[in-house]
Amino acid sequence: MFTCRCTDRRFPEQNAAVYSRELRMRLSKLTRRFSLVVTGLVAMLSMPVAQAAYQLNMTEGVSPISKELYSLHMIVFWICVVIGLVVFAAMAWSIIHHRKSKGAVAANFHESTKVEIIWTVVPLLILIGIAIPATGTLLDLEDAKTNADITVQVTGIQWKWKYTFVDDDVSFISSLAQSSRDVIKDPTGNEHYLLEVDKPLVLPVGKKIRFLFHSNDVIHAWWVPALAVKQDSIPGFINDSWALIEEPGIYRGQCAELCGKDHGFMPIVVNAVSEPEYKEWLAGMQAEAAAAAASASEEWSMQDLVAHGETIYQANCSACHGPTGAGIPGAFPAMTGSAIVNGDAAAHIDIVVNGKAGTAMGAFKNQLNDVDIAAVITYERNSLGNSVGDTVQPSAIKNAR
Amino acid sequence: MYNETTHDGHAAHDEHDHHGPAKGLMRWVTTTNHKDIGTLYLWLSFTMLLYGGSMAMVIRLELFQPGLQWVEPHFFNQMTTMHGLVMVFGAIMPAFVGLANWLIPIMIGAPDMALPRMNNWSFWILPFAFAMLASTTLMESGAPAFGWTFYAPLSTTFAPDSTDFFIFAVHLMGISSVMGAINVIATILNMRAPGMTLMKMPLFVWTWLITAYLLIAVMPVLAGAVTMMLTDRHFGTSFFDAAGGGDPVMFQHVFWFFGHPEVYIMILPAFGVISAIVPTFARKPLFGYSSMVYATASIAILSFMVWAHHMFTTGMPVAGELYFMYATILISVPTGVKVFNWVTTMWKGSMTFETPMLWALGFIVMFTIGGFSGLMLGVAPVDTQYHDTYFVVAHFHYVLVTGALYSIIAAFYYWVPKWTGHMYDEKLGKIHFWWSTIAVNVLFFPQHFLGLAGMPRRIPDYSLQFAEFNMISSIGGFAFGLAQVFFLYIVIKTIKGGPKASDRVWEGATGLEFEQLPSPPPYHSFTEAPVVK
Numbered sequence: 001m002f003t004c005r006c007t008d009r010r011f012p013e014q015n016a017a018v019y020s021r022e023l024r025m026r027l028s029k030l031t032r033r034f035s036l037v038v039t040g041l042v043a044m045l046s047m048p049v050a051q052a053a054y055q056l057n058m059t060e061g062v063s064p065i066s067k068e069l070y071s072l073h074m075i076v077f078w079i080c081v082v083i084g085l086v087v088f089a090a091m092a093w094s095i096i097h098h099r100k101s102k103g104a105v106a107a108n109f110h111e112s113t114k115v116e117i118i119w120t121v122v123p124l125l126i127l128i129g130i131a132i133p134a135t136g137t138l139l140d141l142e143d144a145k146t147n148a149d150i151t152v153q154v155t156g157i158q159w160k161w162k163y164t165f166v167d168d169d170v171s172f173i174s175s176l177a178q179s180s181r182d183v184i185k186d187p188t189g190n191e192h193y194l195l196e197v198d199k200p201l202v203l204p205v206g207k208k209i210r211f212l213f214h215s216n217d218v219i220h221a222w223w224v225p226a227l228a229v230k231q232d233s234i235p236g237f238i239n240d241s242w243a244l245i246e247e248p249g250i251y252r253g254q255c256a257e258l259c260g261k262d263h264g265f266m267p268i269v270v271n272a273v274s275e276p277e278y279k280e281w282l283a284g285m286q287a288e289a290a291a292a293a294a295s296a297s298e299e300w301s302m303q304d305l306v307a308h309g310e311t312i313y314q315a316n317c318s319a320c321h322g323p324t325g326a327g328i329p330g331a332f333p334a335m336t337g338s339a340i341v342n343g344d345a346a347a348h349i350d351i352v353v354n355g356k357a358g359t360a361m362g363a364f365k366n367q368l369n370d371v372d373i374a375a376v377i378t379y380e381r382n383s384l385g386n387s388v389g390d391t392v393q394p395s396a397i398k399n400a401r
Numbered sequence: 402m403y404n405e406t407t408h409d410g411h412a413a414h415d416e417h418d419h420h421g422p423a424k425g426l427m428r429w430v431t432t433t434n435h436k437d438i439g440t441l442y443l444w445l446s447f448t449m450l451l452y453g454g455s456m457a458m459v460i461r462l463e464l465f466q467p468g469l470q471w472v473e474p475h476f477f478n479q480m481t482t483m484h485g486l487v488m489v490f491g492a493i494m495p496a497f498v499g500l501a502n503w504l505i506p507i508m509i510g511a512p513d514m515a516l517p518r519m520n521n522w523s524f525w526i527l528p529f530a531f532a533m534l535a536s537t538t539l540m541e542s543g544a545p546a547f548g549w550t551f552y553a554p555l556s557t558t559f560a561p562d563s564t565d566f567f568i569f570a571v572h573l574m575g576i577s578s579v580m581g582a583i584n585v586i587a588t589i590l591n592m593r594a595p596g597m598t599l600m601k602m603p604l605f606v607w608t609w610l611i612t613a614y615l616l617i618a619v620m621p622v623l624a625g626a627v628t629m630m631l632t633d634r635h636f637g638t639s640f641f642d643a644a645g646g647g648d649p650v651m652f653q654h655v656f657w658f659f660g661h662p663e664v665y666i667m668i669l670p671a672f673g674v675i676s677a678i679v680p681t682f683a684r685k686p687l688f689g690y691s692s693m694v695y696a697t698a699s700i701a702i703l704s705f706m707v708w709a710h711h712m713f714t715t716g717m718p719v720a721g722e723l724y725f726m727y728a729t730i731l732i733s734v735p736t737g738v739k740v741f742n743w744v745t746t747m748w749k750g751s752m753t754f755e756t757p758m759l760w761a762l763g764f765i766v767m768f769t770i771g772g773f774s775g776l777m778l779g780v781a782p783v784d785t786q787y788h789d790t791y792f793v794v795a796h797f798h799y800v801l802v803t804g805a806l807y808s809i810i811a812a813f814y815y816w817v818p819k820w821t822g823h824m825y826d827e828k829l830g831k832i833h834f835w836w837s838t839i840a841v842n843v844l845f846f847p848q849h850f851l852g853l854a855g856m857p858r859r860i861p862d863y864s865l866q867f868a869e870f871n872m873i874s875s876i877g878g879f880a881f882g883l884a885q886v887f888f889l890y891i892v893i894k895t896i897k898g899g900p901k902a903s904d905r906v907w908e909g910a911t912g913l914e915f916e917q918l919p920s921p922p923p924y925h926s927f928t929e930a931p932v933v934k
Contacts, residue, residue, distance in 0.1 A: 072782060091747065095747070099754075124734055134781065135726075158559075184469050186468050194864045219552055219554075230788060256714075256788065256789040257714075263859060359558075360559050
């Protein structure tokens with residue numbers, strides 16, 4: 001499991017105060033007559049706010065774009081607050097002073113072209129005031145191509161992410177950490193529940209990183225708030241976005257586009273490190289891949305294959321086919337007693353390697369290496385209530401590709 | 402088709418030379434009376450509100466604390482999907498059609514809707530459509546679980562078998578809506594009393610006229626989208642399948658070309674309701690009537706030109722993003738005009754605060770809050786951070802619950818004395834308002850914080866940092882749900898009896914329905930056209 005070395009970014013406390021003040025203001029405007037009830041409610045809501053465990057606002061983030069977005073967000077927010085104050089104050093004034101019970105007699109005016117023009121033109125000018133900085137920020141946000149130092153290809157797969165360092169021949173899959181899967185009924189105490197992965201994406205600080213987004217199946221969206229990157233990954237499309245991480249740290253995010261059953265369980269962890277550390281990590285990944293390739297030509301024992309296969313199964317297959325192989329009736333077939341799993345090994349290999357067109361069963365040849373696929377197939381055939389008794393060796397997968 | 406022969410001897414006692422409704426269940430099945438059909442629509446809407454609401458309760462229950470305690474993710478996704486579909490197509494839209502049926506003829510001095518038999522049909526399609534949609538929850542594969550926006554390819558290649566039932570249910574709802582809209586237009590354009598010029602029509606009639614055009618324009622687009630899904634699923638086409646040369650993003654363009662006008666379909670009649678209620682209780686004519694009409698029309702026209710602001714993270718070209726940002730924030734100008742006009746209507750009025758006025762004031766304040774978050778969402782670069790988070794969930798619930806739903810409840814309290822001849826219980830009405838308003842803010846306000854702090858929407862489970870606000874939100878949700886069960890009690894109590902309402906009902910009420918009709922109005926009102934000065 002990946003452990004955290006530095007704290008997540010928190011919002012500045014000042015903004016907590018802003019939001020809670022505004023909440024109080026709006027509530028009390030609305031319910032002036034019942035101010036006692038409301039004061040009680042607000043006190044209830046704002047007491048925990050003081051403990052700062054309740055995040056109220058957007059993170060300022062750690063990239064130039066995230067900071068730009070944050071200030072634009074605050075500008076628009078304050079404009080809304082001011083307009084809201086004026087409108088609600090006028091309304092409150094009427095409600096308090098122009099009421100029949102106070103003897104108010106209704107006036108009869110119902111038109112004024114001058115006033116109408118004013119409150120059409122003034123908002124228009126305010127909007128232009130918002131549109132100008134927004135245009136600049138948008139152009140910066142969309143400029144992923146210029147001077148990118150590193151290109152990372154991000155592929156959304158139901159329900160995990162695949163990262164490929166295009167220039168360095170490193171590619172791996174990152175999925176929800178087992179430590180989160182284990183406590184899904186009662187996650188109390190797991191600080192990063194659902195925001196931790198088996199293999200984080202490691203990136204260097206101070207470099208412009210260009211992300212290319214793509215999807216294998218349905219639409220996903222890769223979102224890390226602190227980097228202000230949220231971009232859809234769409235089958236048939238390649239989208240891009242960029243980040244320049246200014247501070248080392250661990251930044252967490254999640255898939256933001258409904259992508260099926262386990263949409264809530266495909267987190268993102270970015271570990272931003274210094275450049276030497278990044279190079280070291282990259283070399284480690286390359287060595288790992290080389291070792292895996294070497295072990296693919298060896299003959300594996302049934303015991304080793306099943307043991308390795310279980311890890312692969314839980315990370316890649318259990319979401320649909322169930323941790324015990326029961327599947328979900330009507331949606332995803334069971335592994336236990338399956339005709340394919342208990343039948344000819346070649347057909348079993350084919351469906352895992354190439355997927356099944358027109359269904360949610362994807363082709364794993366681009367996601368897993370030979371050892372992983374051989375292990376998971378052997379595991380499925382000899383576990384989860386099945387006992388075929390044969391092994392599938394990595395060499396068989398190599399031939400099937 | 403009014404069948405007098407089924408009357409049981411009381412027919413002779415009918416007042417005003419009108420015959421009454423038929424007796425028994427068949428009255429409701431065969432009725433062509435606009436009041437009966439309006440009542441049917443409103444009851445269907447209430448049933449769907451409670452049905453969709455019960456799914457919201459399941460959602461809030463699962464989100465009450467982190468971890469999966471109550472339902473599986475697949476079922477959770479079915480709940481969010483069905484909740485959205487049922488509330489949009491089952492609760493909000495039929496409620497406004499019900500109000501249109503009840504109110505448009507008596508507001509413009511017509512005896513009935515222009516096309517009464519089609520009116521019967523457009524209602525009776527709906528129970529079948531919703532039965533078909535609801536039946537999917539009982540199927541082996543479960544109900545559709547791809548969100549009410551049903552983005553391809555999750556809703557095509559990756560969807561459960563029950564999706565085909567969903568597709569045909571949407572077709573039926575669309576047919577019903579288009580027929581209802583044709584009826585509204587035909588009625589308003591042909592059946593106004595002499596002297597009721599277009600610019601003298603109550604604003605509710607105006608907003609519905611414009612809404613009806615929106616419906617006719619966009620429901621066929623929705624039908625087209627689901628038909629393309631159907632052929633992609635079964636007939637080998639690849640409209641939305643990239644592997645066959647299709648385009649998943651095109652689905653979103655088609656969907657939102659329907660979807661954005663759709664949100665105005667759900668809010669324009671609400672503007673009409675509020676524009677009727679505020680002047681009555683401020684005892685002062687609506688400020689800027691003609692600018693209200695023009696603002697409604699401009700919102701409707703702009704609504705066709707902003708759809709892709711739901712798609713700022715799909716990788717549109719920068720020029721497209723800039724255009725959709727500018728067009729979107731422009732909508733806040735006519736919307737602002739409406740709010741300013743309502744506030745100015747109150748200014749120097751002589752206000753009282755009966756239940757309908759409370760709901761209308763609640764609408765103005767909270768709809769405006771929803772409008773502000775809408776403006777923030779319209780700013781494209783920051784929308785990339787708000788998009789698909791609870792900030793969006795908070796935004797559209799502020800405009801649809803405290804906006805559209807609040808206006809429907811306000812309309813009920815405002816017109817129910819006219820419809821039934823009974824005053825509702827003022828004390829219970831006020832309790833209903835304050836209970837709902839406190840609960841709904843506890844429910845939805847914290848969701849702004851959750852979204853900004855990074856909680857995506859449509860997730861069955863979340864990390865611990867979101868625990869506190871989710872719990873608060875759920876408590877508000879349960880309280881708000883319960884308040885609407887209390888509302889059901891108020892509705893039944895009012896229909897069954899209550900103090901006799903005067904013909905005028907409210908001291909400051911204006912319009913044909915209050916000035917020229919008794920409470921309740923006869924089964925056929927305005928068999929002779931009233932005179933409008």
